[in-house]
Amino acid sequence: MLTLAFSAYDLTSIRFAYSPLREVAASVRALRAPAGRSLHLPWFERVRPRLGADVAPLLDLVPAGTCIPDFLCPIPTTPVPDLAAELSALRALPHEVIRGDLKRAAGRSGRPAGAARELYENPAPALERLARAVEAYWRLAIAPHWPRMRALLEGDLLYRTRRLAEEGPAGVFADLHPAMRWTDRRLRLQDQPEALSRTLTGEGLVLVPSVFVWPGLFHRTDSPGQPVITYPVRAVATLWERGTAPAPGALAAVIGRTRALLLGELDTPASTTDLARRTGLSTGNVSEQLTLLLTAGLVAKHRVGRSMLYVRTPRADALLGA
Known part of the structure; x- marks a missing residue:
């Protein structure tokens, strides 16, 4: 030891x-x-x-x-x-x-x-x-x-x-x-x-x-x-996984499938580019949806080096858990 x-x-x-x-x-x-x-x-x-x-x-x-x-x-x-x-x-x-x-x-x-x-x-x-x-x-x-x-x-x-x-x-x-x-x-x-x-x-x-x-x-x-x-x-x-997690159905009905999908992907902090690659969405679309989620207090953003990383907030975790 x-x-x-x-x-x-x-x-x-x-x-x-x-x-x-x-x-x-x-x-x-x-x-x-x-x-x-x-x-x-x-x-x-x-x-x-x-x-x-x-x-x-x-x-x-x-x-x-x-x-x-x-x-x-x-x-x-x-x-x-x-x-x-x-x-x-x-x-x-x-x-x-x-x-x-x-x-x-x-x-x-x-x-x-x-x-x-x-x-x-x-x-x-x-x-x-x-x-x-x-x-x-x-x-x-x-x-x-x-x-x-x-x-x-x-x-x-x-x-x-x-x-x-x-x-x-x-x-x-x-x-x-x-x-x-x-x-x-x-x-x-x-x-x-x-x-x-x-x-x-x-x-x-x-x-x-x-x-x-x-x-x-x-x-x-x-x-x-x-x-x-x-x-x-x-x-x-998760590094070599293919495909994406299914969007939570009940949450998608409230906030929309795309935003629910992004929240589901944010188990770990990720950049806009990484989220676009994993979901198949355009970078512009991901950026637009993240801005809405940020305004609603469902995600937070932090700069690490040259990257801006997004992460779910406790409020979003509670929504997904429900």
Whole structure:
């Protein structure tokens, strides 16, 4: 079991952010070890046939059953970073940092192999090849699905930050992951086979939602450095669903089928574009109906990064429940 003890300051220094590059690494791990990840089977079937030699430097660096080098899982510096910025930071990493991360990922042997060995011995050209492989992989495997993934991730940020503001750390960790327990200013991760502990002294904690880490966790909590825990994003089971939920009949008769349909889709925060994609309605129509629902107090809107996300209000939940 891993235990993190929080100071009073650290309790105020919990932040949330997602990371496109971290999502790339988690998705490659999922491709390499699909057992127990049946939820992502539709994505596996679409992506595998499309991957070729241009992504080999990335695939070779994340084999199944081994640690992922830390430089492929950067600590997000903003809540909603983009891939270009993270790759720019990757290309600029000092070579000694790259070598140190590769040695730690290699484990007890300390001897990187395959693509990792090439990167260790000749970092400059190998790092550029890796960055280009990440870009190619993103275009093939992630970009076609990114708008919907991003909507889930940004919706999770909105939900978690609200929980933190209203209920504190206990509210955040209550439903973050079954392996987590929060008591007496201590966070316990029960999936850790070894008994490890760390007392935070002002470093804070970064919590990163992820599509592809499901059903497990990633965590980097060794000292020194800021601890980071990557957890499964909320509502990840809805990601690959096709079709839409039927409109509640009684509610549709009162407020109209389209508005009832949109309320039914807002189980999790979503953008206008995402709602249009999921319902088959035009973006203009969705925007018009959301404005009416907003005026009636049935939805609220929040800006997260570059996206405006809509969410049902308690009044709408009561209507749907009735």
